[in-house]
Amino acid sequence: MTVSAPIASRADAGGGTPQALLRLDAVGRRFGDTVAVDGVSLEVPAGEFLTLLGPSGCGKTTTLRMIAGFEHPTSGRVLIGGRDVTALPPQKRDVGMVFQNYALFPHLDVWENVAFGLKSRGERGAGVEAAVTRALGLVELEPYARRKVQALSGGQQQRVALARALAPEPPVLLLDEPLSNLDAALRERTRDELRALLKRLGMTAVFVTHDQEEAFALSDRIAVMDRGRLQQVGSPEALYGAPVNAFVASFLGRANFLPATVDSVDGDRAACTVAAGVTWRARLAADSPRGAGARVRLMARPEALTLAAADEPNALRARVLDRRFAGAATFYRMETEAGPELLVQGGPHTASPGDVAGICLVESAQPVAYAAEP
Template sequence: MGSLVLEALVKRYGASTAVERVDLDVRQGEMVALLGPSGCGKTTTLRMVAGFITPSEGRVLIGGRDVTRMPPYARDTGMVFQSYALFPHMSVAQNVAFGLEMRKVGRAERDARVMEALRLVQLDHLADRLPRQLSGGQQQRVALARALVVNPAVFLLDEPLSNLDAKLRGEVRMEIRALQQRLGLTTLIVTHDQEEALTMADRLVVMEKGRVRQVGTAEQLYEDPADPFVAGFVGRCNLLEGRVEAPGRFRTRAGDLLLCQAGGEAGEAILALRPERIALRAGGEGPARLAALTYLGAQTEYHVDFGATRLVVIGATPAAADPLRRLAPGDAVTLVWEASAARLLPAAA
């Protein structure tokens, strides 16, 4: 049994089901990300773990102890909120000490633990500042220190980077991951940002409409998605509806024939093909024509019409002497990919 276990967790609001039978086992020291679009049930799941929402069915176990009906302060969790939730009238040190005061920790021990937590996030020199005197990244670190100071069995993060700009998000993301690994914290993080989840978590739980669609490592979800939703949500992907005519032959609804991995029974299916798995070449006598291209610095994104089918191709930006550099919309191109790169997924998700 893991450090955090969710057993058939359900949350209903009247006739509406926000979370439907979530089962999850988070191992000691593991970081697991709940990933999905807004309204998929990931934050509701996190708040059931924290104790802010009572499950309609199922159990939450922390360290083998059933905490399903326990109040938040009795669960041995530390939580970082999306808004940071710092007290504006309290200093940095007082904000960090708040949880210890609620637990009746003595003054001497409390002060020592507060400074230790602030040193962990490299803010001990700002202990007397007020939140309004800090940058967004510094406020985020105070929120982290406040959650860490209680030595939680489970560390909970609710969209912790959503209020930071892109550059700062990348920096704080790495800091949180390094801290989590160094301290061996069992961590559950909620995010809608796939890059955030892919770079931080040991495993990902992809959710949609209250259901878990797939659980696995970043590589497993990217390379072997269980269904079209996961394929389209984790990374970029061309998803084409059609049918398998014979092993290795897929015909799109638009009537174009594409090569794919062998196998799969004849019938309705969805072909999934990652944009970076397609090689683009200038020229050709086939039906492929460049529709548009976008320069993205190190990469270039091409939109190619293959008959009546539109495919997105992403590749390294070509050198100045490369014929691809001179492509313009309407030019003929050739698309090449390994048959194994085109995966067949069930038509009905």
């Protein structure tokens, strides 16, 4: 179904740089003595797909629920379209919500499930008919309008939940891990369809997940959270390539960490000794000490490392523990003489378990040096 005008255009009709459609202003939430969310400030421009990413218990779902109005902030404000909605109930906030368990009504058919939110707001007649028909068309479920939801597959139920959230045309769509109940193949296909649909609609969306691969595939920007605090916000490429701290580095993709000592510093770059006779250059993170002799943790992605001959100059000597084929890449788990195990990306037949080899930095690699753990 062709959409005549993006939904987001209502919030930014003047063109130019999009304004913050959603803003969190030092939002916090406590449950007794437990701090679930600690002073999160965040702006989401109109039309952006933002993902709140982090481990279980980091505060991402609580943050989403405060945006929706299901949790009331202990401190701070929530603004949507420039309007302070902090004290408003969910039905007054003009947001759509897709829950992890879909929250469909089993006694209602697909059409009635999609119409439920509209009717609960007092809408009736031709307006409801048009909105439901449009929403079902967007998710390609028009032929299933009068089917019971129990008769649908998991992927189809997810699309019913999405249609119900889209029917009122809310300026902001909130999604709480809505793909987690789908099998791997369906999950990948559904997330691609979801992003394409929301981009076609020009809709502003906030998505919650603990799956970094899902966050990479869907997001314009990612907000990484840990222990209730916002750690870093940026594009997937920026967060993966320049994580602000060791937590973000380890949570976003595979990361190798090894102890090193700073030899010399040139601006934000340093030469770091990782083993006797082995010196690698790294970018210094904000928390990294700058002085020669300082202890740091060097982070290098598997693709930043390569296998070489054991006697290669400036190579870290290591033994292959195992090899894992992963389709487009093969990963080698290496036991280094320096101590830590490292994961190195290589070709499918570069080495075999038990072999002794050297580990070198790829020429274009940009390892990051963080402050050493206390």
